[in-house]
Amino acid sequence: MPRSLIIGGFILSAAGSAWAQNTQSSTHAALREWVRTEKSISDEAADWQAEQAVLEDMITVLEMESAQMAEQMAAVEATIADSTAKTEALARREQALRNDLKELSQVMTTWETQAQAMVASWPDPLKIQFKNYPTLQRKVTNDSAWLGRAQRWIELFREADQFNREVTVFVNTAELDGGESWQVSEIYYGLAGGFWTSADGSQGGLLTPSADGWKRTHDSVSADMAEEMIAIAYSRRPSVHVEAPVTVD
Known part of the structure; x- marks a missing residue:
């Protein structure tokens, strides 16, 4: 009986020792697994922190770029708005100019007639000046042409005004009695009147204005006066008092 107990106790002792060894091995394996897991978690946490820092930096950069883009877009929109306003203002000015030109065209068409x-009533020296303005010889093709055309008319009438203030001697060609062309000398006292004489002094007379051009009349007394006045104008004779061919009220 005692021997059996001893053997049973030995068996129990051996079994307990084996169980303890198995438990210890499992515990070590669990610890190693836990350490490995913790290390993996720690590594992943470290990697996440690094990635999070990178993401935060990227977000900061993107926010800065977004703010700059928003500022640039605002500037572009402001420029577009300003450009649109200027374009609209220019369009209004252009339309106003077109309206003014149309009104000018209507006024100038009547005035030019x-x-x-x-001009048809002017003496030949002034009609020649009119021919020096080819713009006025052409028909108007658009409203804007009146801007330059009106300026040419102003220049021409300034020349006419100057002519009206002066005594002008002019060599002309005229058909006299018999239908022959003669060279004549003419002297104009502004636009009031004048004298004329043929080159040989055999003919002469008065020059008088009319609605369809100046008329040439024959008068021997006026012919002598014309010759004398032209000689004075050319300084071939001293100045003397002579009667003007017209009276001024």
Whole structure:
């Protein structure tokens, strides 16, 4: 009986020792697994922190770039708005100019008809000046052409005004009695009147204005006076008192 107990106790002791060894091995394995897991978690946490820092830096950069883009877009929108406003203002000015040109065209069309009638009544020296303005010889093709055309008319009428203030001697060609062309000398006292004489002094007379051009009349007394006045104008004779061919009220 005692021997059996001893053997049983030995068996129990051996079994307990084996169980303890198995438990210890499991514990070590669990510890190693836990350490490995903790290390993995720690490594992943470290990697995440590094990635998070990178992401935060990227977010900061993106936010800065976004702010700059927003500022640039605002500037572009402001420029577009300003450009649109300027374009609209220019469009209004252009339309106003077109309206003004149209009104000018209507006024000038009527006025030019009257001006051409005045030119037809001018003496030959002034009509020659009119021919020096080819712009006024052409028809108007668009409203904007009146801007330059009106300026040419102003220049021409300034020349006419200057002519009206002066005594002008002019060599011309005229058809006299018999239908022959003669060279004549003419002297104009502004636009009031004048004298004329043929080159040989055999013919002469008065020059008088009319609606369809100046008229040449024959008068021997006026012919002598014309010759004398032209000689004075050319300084071939001293100045003397002579009667003007017209009276001024």
